[in-house]
Amino acid sequence: xxxxxxxxxxxxxxxxxxxxxxxxxxxxxxxxxxxxxxxxxxxxxxxxxxxxxxxxxxxxxxxxxxxxxxxxxxxxxxxxxxxxxxxxxxxxxxxxxxxxxxxxxxxxxxx
Amino acid sequence: xxxxxxxxxxxxxxxxxxxxxxxxxxxxxxxxxxxxxxxxxxxxxxxxxxxxxxxxxxxxxxxxxxxxxxxxxxxxxxxxxxxxxxxxxxxxxxxxxxxxxxxxxxxxxxxxxx
Numbered sequence: 059x060x061x062x063x064x065x066x067x068x069x070x071x072x073x074x075x076x077x078x079x080x081x082x083x084x085x086x087x088x089x090x091x092x093x094x095x096x097x098x099x100x101x102x103x104x105x106x107x108x109x110x111x112x113x114x115x116x117x118x119x120x121x122x123x124x125x126x127x128x129x130x131x132x133x134x135x136x137x138x139x140x141x142x143x144x145x146x147x148x149x150x151x152x153x154x155x156x157x158x159x160x161x162x163x164x165x166x167x168x169x
Numbered sequence: 170x171x172x173x174x175x176x177x178x179x180x181x182x183x184x185x186x187x188x189x190x191x192x193x194x195x196x197x198x199x200x201x202x203x204x205x206x207x208x209x210x211x212x213x214x215x216x217x218x219x220x221x222x223x224x225x226x227x228x229x230x231x232x233x234x235x236x237x238x239x240x241x242x243x244x245x246x247x248x249x250x251x252x253x254x255x256x257x258x259x260x261x262x263x264x265x266x267x268x269x270x271x272x273x274x275x276x277x278x279x280x281x282x283x
Contacts, residue, residue: 103274161211
C-alpha cells in the first residue's frame with residue numbers, strides 16, 4: 059500500500075518553460091509535505107516544504123501547492139533551467155519522524 | 170559546517186558476510202534516519218534513532234538488520250548474512266533537535282552483494 063504516489067516517472071520540458079511535478083497521497087494524517095531533489099550518486103537535497111495548514115508556499119522559482127481535499131500536491135518550477143534536471147521526490151510526514159517518499163519523477167530540462 | 174557523512178560510499182560483500190554502514194550526522198543533530206533505495210524505486214524508511222534510543226523501527230526487516238546510535242560515535246546500520254536482495258543504496262539523514270521535518274541526507278552507501 060503506497061501512501062505517497064508520483065504517477066509520472068519522467069517529465070521533459072523546454073528551458074524557460076514551466077515544470078509541474080505531481081504527487082498524490084492517501085493518508086489524511088500527514089501534516090507536512092516536502093520535495094527533495096536528487097542528482098545521481100548523491101543523497102536527496104531538501105528543496106521546499108508545505109504545512110497542511112497552508113495551500114501554497116513559494117521560494118524563488120519553486121512553488122508548492124497543496125490541495126487537501128484532493129490529497130494532491132504539486133511542485134511548479136518556473137522558469138525551468140537545465141540545472142534543474144534531476145529526480146524529484148515528494149515526501150510526507152506525520153509529526154516529527156520518518157518521511158514517506160514517492161518513487162520519484164525524473165525531470166529533464168532541454169536547452 | 171560539514172554535512173551528513175556516510176562511509177563507505179561503496180561496499181561489496183559476498184553472500185553470507187556482514188555489512189556495516191556508518192553515518193555521522195550533521196553537527197548539532199541528534200536525530201538519525203536510515204532509508205533504503207532499491208533500483209527504480211523511491212526511498213523506503215527503515216529506522217529512526219536518537220542517541221542511544223530506537224524511536225521507530227517499523228521499516229526494518231525482522232531478521233538480519235539492526236541499527237544503533239551510541240552516545241559517542243556514528244550511527245551504524247548492520248546487515249548480517251547478506252543476500253543478493255540486500256543490494257541497494259542506503260541513505261542516512263539527520264535532523265536537529267525539535268525539528269524533525271526537513272531531513273539532511275548523506276551521499277549514501279551503495280551495497281553490492283555478489
